[in-house]
Amino acid sequence: MSVYFEYIKIAFLNKCTYRVECLLGILSTCLQIFISCAIWKVLYGTNQNINDITYSMVVTNFVLSQGLSKAFSVNDFAIQQKINDGTICNEFLKPVDYRISILATNLGEILFNLIAFFLPTVLITSIFIGILPPSGLINSLLFLLSIILGFIILWLISSIVQMSSFWIINVWSISTIKNVIIGVLSGSLLPLWFMPESVLQIINYTPFDSIYFIPIEIYLGTISLYEIMGCYVRQVIWIIILYSLSRIMWKFGKKRLVVQGG
Amino acid sequence: MIEPIIRVENLKKTFKVSKRANGLPGRIANLFFPKYEYKKAVDGISFNILQGEAVGFVGANGAGKSTTIKMLSGIIYPDEGNIEIAGFIPYKDRKKYVSNIGVVFGQKSQLSWDLPVVDSFELLRRIYSISDSVYKQNFEKFVDLLDMSSFINQPVRQLSLGQRMRADIAASLLHSPRIVFFDEPTIGLDVVAKEKIRSFIRYLNKEQGVTIIFTTHDMQDIEQTCERLILIDKGHKIYDGSINGLVDAYAYEKKLVVEFMQDYTIDEISDVLINDLEGHSKEFVFNPHKVSVKSVINNLSKYDIVDLTVENMNIERIVRQIYEGEIKL
Numbered sequence: 386m387s388v389y390f391e392y393i394k395i396a397f398l399n400k401c402t403y404r405v406e407c408l409l410g411i412l413s414t415c416l417q418i419f420i421s422c423a424i425w426k427v428l429y430g431t432n433q434n435i436n437d438i439t440y441s442m443v444v445t446n447f448v449l450s451q452g453l454s455k456a457f458s459v460n461d462f463a464i465q466q467k468i469n470d471g472t473i474c475n476e477f478l479k480p481v482d483y484r485i486s487i488l489a490t491n492l493g494e495i496l497f498n499l500i501a502f503f504l505p506t507v508l509i510t511s512i513f514i515g516i517l518p519p520s521g522l523i524n525s526l527l528f529l530l531s532i533i534l535g536f537i538i539l540w541l542i543s544s545i546v547q548m549s550s551f552w553i554i555n556v557w558s559i560s561t562i563k564n565v566i567i568g569v570l571s572g573s574l575l576p577l578w579f580m581p582e583s584v585l586q587i588i589n590y591t592p593f594d595s596i597y598f599i600p601i602e603i604y605l606g607t608i609s610l611y612e613i614m615g616c617y618v619r620q621v622i623w624i625i626i627l628y629s630l631s632r633i634m635w636k637f638g639k640k641r642l643v644v645q646g647g
Numbered sequence: 648m649i650e651p652i653i654r655v656e657n658l659k660k661t662f663k664v665s666k667r668a669n670g671l672p673g674r675i676a677n678l679f680f681p682k683y684e685y686k687k688a689v690d691g692i693s694f695n696i697l698q699g700e701a702v703g704f705v706g707a708n709g710a711g712k713s714t715t716i717k718m719l720s721g722i723i724y725p726d727e728g729n730i731e732i733a734g735f736i737p738y739k740d741r742k743k744y745v746s747n748i749g750v751v752f753g754q755k756s757q758l759s760w761d762l763p764v765v766d767s768f769e770l771l772r773r774i775y776s777i778s779d780s781v782y783k784q785n786f787e788k789f790v791d792l793l794d795m796s797s798f799i800n801q802p803v804r805q806l807s808l809g810q811r812m813r814a815d816i817a818a819s820l821l822h823s824p825r826i827v828f829f830d831e832p833t834i835g836l837d838v839v840a841k842e843k844i845r846s847f848i849r850y851l852n853k854e855q856g857v858t859i860i861f862t863t864h865d866m867q868d869i870e871q872t873c874e875r876l877i878l879i880d881k882g883h884k885i886y887d888g889s890i891n892g893l894v895d896a897y898a899y900e901k902k903l904v905v906e907f908m909q910d911y912t913i914d915e916i917s918d919v920l921i922n923d924l925e926g927h928s929k930e931f932v933f934n935p936h937k938v939s940v941k942s943v944i945n946n947l948s949k950y951d952i953v954d955l956t957v958e959n960m961n962i963e964r965i966v967r968q969i970y971e972g973e974i975k976l
Contacts, residue, residue: 391773395759395766402761475757477722479774480746640724 388481389489396493400501407501414455414506421447422514438578442605445516449604450573450597452506456498457536459491459543461560465550473642484544484635491540520606527613531600534620539567539596541627548631551638572598592623651695652826652858653719658728660689660714688714690882691728698825701852701859703869703890706879707970712862715879716830719860720750733825746775749824751816753831758803764814765799768821775822782821789817792847809840816844820851826858827851833868841868848872866963876962878969885969890962897974898960903931903943908951916946927953 400407422444429440464487467473476483510516519525546563550556568574570593577585577598588594599616602608608616666682668674689711696702706712717723719730721737721744730737735744758767772782790796793813798806806814812832820827829848833841849872851857861873869876869890876893878886886893907927915921918938922930931943940957968974 388773388776391770395762395770398766399759399761470755471752472755472757474717474720474722474750474752474755477741478720478745478748478750478757480742481774482742642723 389485392486392489393493393496396490397497400494400497410455410502411505411509414451414502415509418447418451418506418510419514421451436578438576441515441517442578442607443576444514445605446572446576446598446601448507448510448514448516449601450571452503452510453532453597454567454571454573455506456503457495457539458498459540461543461546461556461563462550463487463490464547465554465556468550468642469554477639477642484631487544487547488540495536517605519604524603524606528600528604531595531603531613531616531620534617534624535596535600537624538592538620538627541624541631542567542592544631545627545634548634548638551634551641567593567596570594571596572601592620592627595620595623649697652698652733653694653696653860654729654731655695655719656693656729658689658692658715658718658730659687659726660711660718660723661685661687661726687882689718689725692879692882692884693728694877694884694887696858696860698858699852699856700875701848701861701873703873703876704860704862704879705864705866705869705876705966706862708864710879711882712879713830716750716828716860716862720748720828721745746822747825749819749822749827751819751827751829751832753812753829753834756803756811756815757818758811758814760804761802763800763802764795764806767803767814767818771818771821777822781823785821785823786817789820792850793817794843809836809843812836812840813843816847824857826860829859829861829863831863832861833863833865841865845871866961866966870962878966880969893965894960894962897965897968899934899936900960901933901935901940902958903933903940904956904958905929905931905947905952906954908953911950913950914946916943919943 425440425443425447429435429443433439464473467476476486479486507516519528542563546556546559549559553559570588570591572594577588577594580588595616599620603613603616662685663683664686665677666684668677668682692711692715704712704716714723718725719732719737721741724738732744733747735747737744758764759770768786771777777785790799793816795810795813795817798810798814803811803814816829816832832848833844836844845868848859848861852859852872859872861869863869874889876886876888876890877884904924905928907929910927913921913929916931916938918933920932922932924930933943944955965974
């Protein structure tokens, strides 16, 4: 087990090398959040709330979902890059589970992102725009659990995209489609409160809203404890489905591996 | 009878290669109706290797060397055939098996680009759960033998190719593997760096008894480190035996290059081919099994000679002639 902690550490240290990237990342995310909020401020006009949703709730949604989605950035091209330059050999030559080592690497990067990127972003935006506090201690804990489950779902989806590079040479298009779908259906571009009922019906059958939107609803306390439990069940079911799918892909994918160059 | 540590039987691997038509119309047609052809990279290779042997694995580009190494190290699955190494079937028991082997790819670094060399070593120590004493011992030994003390704390991206290669070799051996595969470890290195790596490989094989499989295009690498040679061509094994054996069998050609004082018309010598070279030089090609050097020189004693060199058929030239089809095995 300690080997995977070492992967986390190495990834964290690797991230520390790129300070400028981190600063610019904070800047660009803050800008994005400011722009989204400015648009919504105009849309709200003088209204206190629209369909019981206040402007502060919308702002909180943007800060958390956009901040987290940047912090949770998983490199969809991790396997593709290694296949393209052939260094995937080195990964297969180590007595570790390659997929767990990717997860550990991602965790290390995300840990860094949360500390050096997400916290400053939340701090800056809460000073300049102001976000709502969590609706209670219990809700913050439930939020944490739900965001972890949400992250696992996000990671599994990305891992499926990554593993498709065993079959196709360039996963860029799949990755782009995935990012657009997640952006729209997880509520980080448009809060799902404002989606038409018919679209929400469809979203209910997808794993995407459970990545950011469900945790944020828990954070804001807009859904009851009973509903929260239902959300957890949905998240866990999706994790099982996605995990099984990624396992099957791994099982067949690694046999197809073609090592290029030399 | 010693049991072989590596046993390979009738190994086969075929790759699907997309076949591109030429020209724009062909390319567009290709987009909708892709054509594939099957290329046999490895086509029925068998061999056994004993514990402690150093084997040179040689073949032209695309002969199937690297594919074989990748199958032996458990990275890719063979289509057919059996591999058994140190009691494992590489592609089946990959996770358990890889702790027994070390693999050095000359063209693929396993070090973390942004971190100092030692940090990558630390990670490997955890990955292979190397005990502190073994790690310390190996680390000090490798730093000393591979002369790494000056750059061990530098980030990998700032290393020269020779330094990076040495660090990569050390990285692959920290866990004291019993079998080590070297896949072109001297590629692109200067003479001094090559020599360091060769002497290190010799040390591993002779002093530590590590079984070594060495692929390279530099025949001097092989001559200086290995006793046995396996030649691969178009996916087939064409020679398997001692290096000296190959030289003895095919060194049927010796060349005597003589620079004369002036242009002479040389009398014919039986069984010797005479070629004119630039200036007043001539080349005498003969089979040393039939004609002795002495008799050739005796025939030339009546002429004024400025300089004289004898060129032997070495392993490099033999292998080149095999690639070019001049020698049929």
